[in-house]
Amino acid sequence: MRNISDVIEGYLKEVIELSDREHIEIKRSEVAQKFQCVPSQINYVINTRFTVDRGYIVESKRGGGGYIRIKRIRFHQKADFIAEIIERLKQGATQSMAEDIVFRLLDEEIISKREANLILSAVDRSTLLMPLPVRDExxxxxxxxxxxTLKHQPNL
Structure with a gap:
């Protein structure tokens, strides 16, 4: 069974996909009321599921007329998308950052579910039994x- 975070994430992604604008604006309290949860649950979902590594930019404005704006980052060429990820990785990669990148590659249909599982196994902290920061490097x-290797495949 899916948990509330998965349901909220799915709802927000659906709203983004159905939107005819480049972004959506939501009120945290309204979404929390819709799912009968506390507003901090909405914060958790946005902070963990709508990251740059997963392909989203999030802006927020606090106060009475406040909102949360979520924008999906789109690339015209998959090779450009991969090049951008490679550039971000030059600073190292935490476990969660690596997972976010793999989920985005899967979402963009650059890799298969099988390839995603292989990559996640190769970069998991239990595989890379080294101290930080060496492990992240x-x-x-x-x-x-x-x-x-993916970037230089003929189908990209």
């Missing part, structure tokens, strides 16, 4: 190598 180098 090695994880990033593995991801960069895999992305470089």
């Amino acid at each position: 090695i994880r990033a180098r593995i991801l960069i190598a895999m992305l470089f």
